[in-house]
Amino acid sequence: MSSKPYLTGHYTPVAEEITATRLAVEGILPPELTGRLLRNGHNPKPGVTPTHWFKGSGMVHGIRLRDGRAEWYRNRWVHTPALDGAPYMTDHGPDLTASAAGTHVIEHAGRLLALCEANVPFELTRELETVGAHDFNGKLRTAMTAHPKEDPATGELHFFGSSPFPPHLVYYVADAKGEIVHSAEVPGATASLKHDFAITRHHVVFVEGNVTFEPAEHSGIPYGWSDRQPARIGVMPRGNDGARNVRWFSIEPGNLLHVANAYEDTQGRIVLEGPTVDREGFQLSWNWWTGAPGRGAEPVARSYTRRWVLDMAAGSVDEQIIDDLPVEFPTLNEAYLGAENRYQYAVSFPDEEGFGGYGIVKYDRATGARRIHQAGDARLPSEAVFVPAAGATREDDGYLLTVVSDLKQNASQLLVLDASGLDRIATVHLPHRVSAGLHGSWIPDSTRDDTRADTP
Numbered sequence: 447m448s449s450k451p452y453l454t455g456h457y458t459p460v461a462e463e464i465t466a467t468r469l470a471v472e473g474i475l476p477p478e479l480t481g482r483l484l485r486n487g488h489n490p491k492p493g494v495t496p497t498h499w500f501k502g503s504g505m506v507h508g509i510r511l512r513d514g515r516a517e518w519y520r521n522r523w524v525h526t527p528a529l530d531g532a533p534y535m536t537d538h539g540p541d542l543t544a545s546a547a548g549t550h551v552i553e554h555a556g557r558l559l560a561l562c563e564a565n566v567p568f569e570l571t572r573e574l575e576t577v578g579a580h581d582f583n584g585k586l587r588t589a590m591t592a593h594p595k596e597d598p599a600t601g602e603l604h605f606f607g608s609s610p611f612p613p614h615l616v617y618y619v620a621d622a623k624g625e626i627v628h629s630a631e632v633p634g635a636t637a638s639l640k641h642d643f644a645i646t647r648h649h650v651v652f653v654e655g656n657v658t659f660e661p662a663e664h665s666g667i668p669y670g671w672s673d674r675q676p677a678r679i680g681v682m683p684r685g686n687d688g689a690r691n692v693r694w695f696s697i698e699p700g701n702l703l704h705v706a707n708a709y710e711d712t713q714g715r716i717v718l719e720g721p722t723v724d725r726e727g728f729q730l731s732w733n734w735w736t737g738a739p740g741r742g743a744e745p746v747a748r749s750y751t752r753r754w755v756l757d758m759a760a761g762s763v764d765e766q767i768i769d770d771l772p773v774e775f776p777t778l779n780e781a782y783l784g785a786e787n788r789y790q791y792a793v794s795f796p797d798e799e800g801f802g803g804y805g806i807v808k809y810d811r812a813t814g815a816r817r818i819h820q821a822g823d824a825r826l827p828s829e830a831v832f833v834p835a836a837g838a839t840r841e842d843d844g845y846l847l848t849v850v851s852d853l854k855q856n857a858s859q860l861l862v863l864d865a866s867g868l869d870r871i872a873t874v875h876l877p878h879r880v881s882a883g884l885h886g887s888w889i890p891d892s893t894r895d896d897t898r899a900d901t902p
Contacts, residue, residue, distance in 0.1 A: 450737040452488070452499035456826045456851040456882040459489045460505060460521060466877035469509075469516035473872035475862065476514075476845065478836040481890035483509045483847050483860065484574075485828055486560055487883015488548040491529070498665040499735040503529045504548025504560055506574050507849070507880050509860050512891075516860075516874040524548070524560045524568050525576035534564070542566045542589055543579040549592035550885035554603045555624025558889070561592040563608065563641060585626035588616050592885070593642040593704070598781050604650065606632075608640040610659035610668065615640065617650065617682070617689065630689040632682065639669050639701075644708035644718060646784045650688065651708050651718055652680035655701030657728060665736045671725050673699070679754060679763065681716060695756055695763045701728050706751070706776035709786045716756040721749040721773050721792070749773060749795075751809075769816065772796070773807055775829040775885070779841050779865075788812050789842045791830045791865070806830045806848060808868055819868035824853040826882050832865060833888045842866045851882050 453459060488502030496502045504524040510517040523529055524547035534544045545565030552559055559567035559580060567590055569577040580586075588607025595604045601622030608615055615635035619628040638654035645651070655677050660670035677699050682692040700722040708718040723731065727748030732738070751769040756762075773792035794805045804826045806819040821827045830846040838844055846863040860874035 450495060451734050452502070452737070453490070453495065456853060457499075458879075458881055459492070459502070460878065460881055461492050463520075463522050464877060465518060465520040467518045469519055469877070470875040471516050471872060472875075473862070473870070474514065475511060475516065475872045475874070476835065479511045479833060479845065479847075479862065480513060481511065481888060482572075483511070483831065483849075483886065483888055484551045484558070485849055485880075485883055485886030486524075486548055486551040487881060488546060489523070489881055489883075491523070496666070497736070498667045500548075501546060501666050502548060504546050504562065505881075505883075506551050506560060506570065507883070507886075508574050509849075509874065509876070511874075519876050520574055521880070522570075522574040522576070524570070526565075526568055526579075545579075548884070550887075552594065552596075552887050553889045554594070554596060554620070555622060557624060561590065561594075563592045564589050566590055582620060582624070582626045585629070586618070587629070588613075590618075591641070591643070595643070595645045595783060596780075597645065598783055599647075604645050606640070606643060606652070608635075610637040615652065628686055630686075632680065632689050632692055634692060634694055635680065636675070638675055638678075641703045642705045642720075644705045644784070645684070646708050646710050646716060648684055648710060649708075649716060650682045650684055651705075651716065652682070653702050653705070653718075653720075654678045654680065655722070656699050656725070657701045667735075670732075671701070671728050673725075677701075679718065679756065681756060681758065693758070693761075695761075697754060697763055698765055700724055700752070702752075704774065704776055706790050706792075707778055707783060707787050709784060711755075711786065714758065716754075716758065717786075718754045718756070719751065719768070719790070720776060722752045723749050751776075751792075768814075769809070771807065771816065777830055777832055779832045779834065779844060781834065782841060787841065789865075791832065791846060793827060793829060794818060806846060806863065806868060808842075808865070817868055819863060819870075821850060822852075826851045827861070828883060829885055830863070831886060831888050833890075840866075845871065847888060849876070849880050851879055853879075 489505035490502040507521045526545045528544045547560040550561040558570040569580040603620040613631040615632040637659035639657040658675040682688045702722045706719040750767045755764040772795045790809045804821040827848040834844040844865045858876045858880040862872040
């Protein structure tokens with residue numbers, strides 16, 4: 447058995463691609479859950495031991511729900527050149543198609559895209575077969591973040607390409623039809639790792655933490671913590687001339703991987719939230735990601751949810767820790783992306799001593815309260831994906847979908863939770879244990895395409 451922690455326990459890779467139909471369901475699946483839950487994650491082929499968790503090849507898992515039934519489950523590797531061992535670096539420079547493609551999977555303008563921030567996206571069919579690299583008809587000149595943001599009002603997809611080499615940051619907008627209509631280099635950006643970002647109704651918000659390019663790092667992911675790298679937030683107006691007016695604000699040292707949300711408050715200030723780590727917290731995670739000596743078998747989180755309030759008129763930033771529960775993978779009702787939201791969700795992790803367990807957390811930003819759905823012994827839930835209920839009138843009228851890895855049963859289930867109270871509504875039993883992964887999306891049926899019969 448491999449000694450690498452990301453190849454053991456909940457993270458043991460799935461060894462084969464399968465398709466299963468007519469999945470067993472406990473409880474009642476709400477009929478409005480008609481579509482596909484897709485989730486991506488790093489899953490190297492048998493016999494392959496990557497030097498870093500993030501280097502493992504991507505595998506997308508899909509669960510098809512329709513009219514109260516769980517019609518199928520299927521899993522497929524994303525067939526990129528890297529899956530067959532092609533190197534990222536060539537004699538002619540980086541090959542942006544040699545992708546792990548294992549971080550996220552989204553749908554935009556009718557295309558399913560598997561994402562990894564060091565590369566271009568890979569398009570998939572509705573049955574999760576690989577179509578090939580997608581560069582937006584040649585207009586994507588860089589890698590693409592694994593965390594693009596679709597504006598719920600316009601349908602535009604906002605994203606960026608980040609690089610340790612100039613240009614360090616390039617911003618893009620694709621219209622609702624999937625065509626890139628704007629791109630710009632963002633001045634003042636550095637080699638700091640930029641994994642995620644935020645949009646508000648009027649601004650784009652970038653975060654540069656203390657993790658930056660480190661050429662001496664030998665894991666294959668050339669980044670590390672640096673006290674010399676300043677932590678900053680960049681605020682850029684949306685629009686074609688926005689890059690000319692980007693402003694950078696110094697913040698306390700730390701590193702943020704995932705944004706919960708950002709918005710402009712009634713005073714015009716920008717509010718940004720998300721879980722962050724300090725130097726020691728980052729090193730704990732990095733040791734697990736690389737399999738360094740002294741790390742535990744299970745990942746621990748030493749994260750603190752922070753809130754930054756940026757007063758653009760005063761040129762100041764107010765920063766505070768608003769929760770010290772170790773969490774990651776923040777989500778929300780995406781109808782509120784870029785606008786003020788009351789509720790946020792996340793996955794809770796055990797602390798350094800293993801106290802507590804994994805669970806799904808709901809935050810009420812109005813009251814400061816939090817509620818936790820405990821996953822149970824030896825059970826690890828995935829990122830909770832919010833799906834609105836039919837006829838929803840409140841922000842938390844809906845469901846949370848999470849795939850649970852159960853080590854004791856060597857099995858996995860899709861849990862459907864009531865987003866308002868975190869009670870379990872239904873359980874879909876999957877045909878094998880799904881290895882713990884990263885990010886995913888709910889793809890609802892559309893009258894244009896998805897109402898036709900699926901291939902089993």
